[in-house]
Amino acid sequence: MAARRSSDNLKEVIRDFRRDQVIDVARRLFGERGTTEVSMDEIAAQAGVARSTVYVYFANRDELLRACLKRMLDQLLESIAVDWERDTEPAQRLRTLIGGMFERLDDNPAFFRLALVTQEAVVQGSAAVGSELALIGLEIAGMIQDLYLEGVSSGLFRPMEPDRATSLIGQQIYGAMSVRASELIPMPRADAAAEVTEFLLRGLSA
Amino acid sequence: MAARRSSDNLKEVIRDFRRDQVIDVARRLFGERGTTEVSMDEIAAQAGVARSTVYVYFANRDELLRACLKRMLDQLLESIAVDWERDTEPAQRLRTLIGGMFERLDDNPAFFRLALVTQEAVVQGSAAVGSELALIGLEIAGMIQDLYLEGVSSGLFRPMEPDRATSLIGQQIYGAMSVRASELIPMPRADAAAEVTEFLLRGLSA
């Protein structure tokens, strides 16, 4: 029984590994040439598997794209979580939050741009994509709201409707990322993060 | 000769009229269901022309999409220009600029979302789309920079690197529009515009 269980687990690990293998290739190709310009044939070939095998792992093209997005956003959350727990001072939290997001963005700007884009665009055609991504968006929104509320408590930020403050902060970050993602030579990450952070702090200051 | 000329002009008008007819349908459908989920057949049918006729006006799908985006952004600029000339006070200019953009956005949120999205996304696959849209982006960036510089002169805004200030303002507006475009029930336009404007003014204030 135990052997059976562990065997099943191993299979799952292998399965996940292969899945990731395909996802990584797809993410790169999607990023390089856009979602519509890459065929399943090509993804399969570059991942070193048969096209039909890809369809074993992903029901269709949309699900593959969704998996790519989910993976990128999971990584984003993961990489942010580390610093998040370390810093507790609101201003610093904001700084590291933005810095972390920029870091991930710089990691694969081409696909990140696509992600920002598709997050909304795909929701239209295939309703499925939205839900999971929206959850991650919510998670980050929750973090923003937390740090804002802390900032209000400590007298650093002026009080306003928390949802509105969260929205304004989120908008600025979203915009900053979108712009950065489409810049050929973005300014140094630390500088960019500092600039946005300082601007936000000033807008929020008591 | 004069008759010839006017005849040619008439033809051009008709041609433009038909073009717009197709563009309007395409814009609606693209907005409703996303770019990839609408076939040229369908656009042609709903526009009441043969599919082959669509290809007389637009070389291919991308060019049609580009035309849709260009048209929307032209309208945007046009509708902003009116108020822009009337107000000269920087804070008011910012307010009307943002209000004008929101107004256009509310006009057809579905496609506007797509526009925000595609502006960057399409640049990847088909290089052609970017240039014209980038120009319009530039135009608005120029307006932002103008009003910022006026604000600095009048002592309303604190001085900083004009490009950076423009970028920060643009980011906030871009983010605000993106968020608003994907909200099912956005807050009243005037309130939303005021909120963003006040936040920006505070961030920029001397």
Added chain:
DNA sequence: GATCCTTCGGACAGTGTGTCCGATTTATTG
């Protein structure tokens, strides 16, 4: 009435998608 231009409708090749299935390889188990 002849001519030009536009539109139409349909045929066409090419490409991609998603499904299916038999053949082949690779792992697991007795």
Added chain:
DNA sequence: CAATAAATCGGACACACTGTCCGAAGGATC
């Protein structure tokens, strides 16, 4: 080791869409 199960392969298939082409039909223009 042999039998069995599972994963993968490779290719065939129907279907849908794109972009091209062309002859036919309709209106306007001279």
